[in-house]
Amino acid sequence: MNDVSLRLNGLTKTYLQGTPGEVQVLRGIDLELQAGEAVALVAPSGAGKSTLLHIAGLLDTPDSGNVEIAGQDLAGKGDRTRTAMRRQGVGFVYQFHHLLPEFTALENITLPQLANGVSERDAQDRAMSLLDRVGVAQRADHRPAALSGGEQQRVAFCRALANAPRVLLADEPTGNLDPDTSDQVFEALMTLVRDQGLSALIATHNLDLAARMDRIVRLEGGVLKPVE
Template identity: 60%
Template sequence: MSEKNVLELQQVVRHYNTGDGDKLEVLKDINLTVGRGELVALVAPSGTGKSTLLHVAGLLERPDGGNVLLNGINCNNLNDRKRTLLRRSDVGFVYQFHHLLPEFTAMENVVMPQLIAGISKSEAKRKASELLDKVGLSSRVDHRPAKLSGGEQQRVAIARAIANSPSLLLADEPTGNLDPETADIVFNLFIGLVRDQGLSALIATHNHELAQRMDRMMVLGNGKIN
């Protein structure tokens, strides 16, 4: 693996067993790289395996064949505990739905993953305050998710994903639940923040217009990168 790459998938295969004993091939010989500081768009319609690919890349699922390398480490050789620790330190996730903890404020939702990673409470609050300010929510830090709009909730989710300074950010339709105007605002904030932090990102979307704003675009179809 090149030192310039944060993520590399080599001939990755993933299948699921169906109820009648057959195999459903979701990913077929996937080869993919994300360079340091690079934003890569993964364009794929629903049902083509993009979420599975992101789960494999983010160490949430193991491939049935091939290799997943993260910062030069072949993750296939790691046990579950080491995979969890690597995922916690090196990977951030943004989903289509924000998945915020409803009983906690915006600030607490961004502080929480930092505390889990062993960061002091004072430093975690400082970093959370800085990130929430960058996504335009400095006046909303004490609001719980139910008191935030859909766009505001997703901005909190983006700040949370970046809070531990991961080397790789994985996003699955990060603005898919928002109306077009709000989606455009949130996406611009998202891309600006990712570039400002110097992160690498693999962003799945079915929106070609959004994909063209990134450094490179790949298309997933029939389980293969085309």
């Protein structure tokens, strides 16, 4: 069954800089992600992977091309439609966890759901379920400062999935962690991807982790190429 959660078609993006002038970062990006599929995005520094992730997640707009999420073509749609899809259809994880320091782990995952109209009880139940899946339910009442780096990033994964998105976009999600912790956190991330049936596009410099995903694509010279 063809169940494409994320489709990128013909994306281009050019930035204007003082010297050398125009820099074409994306030169016609095509990519499809199936539900439950984890794809590693590898790229040299400055190749445009963050730009690609931002466009895929509707945080930026391409010069040309289309982004389709969960069957909805977002080309030419207004800010309200794009914001609604970004809030409900896309989850983001960054290299640094960006948790709200004054709130507990449970509250950090509950708050996005409350903002999306979910009842407090249902939001807390989902938050605890997600925390349990990544092995940190016992730390639910702790604030970020009381959590280890690995625990903080696992909570960040749960927050990204709080509103049950179809697509997860991650930019170096284990980049700040030591190798052992990175491996544990990656396994937690993959557990969530499989359990929730997500499409995940995960940018990483860690080729060992990339090799454990379903496939690898490389962004270089503004184009995507499969890595065998």
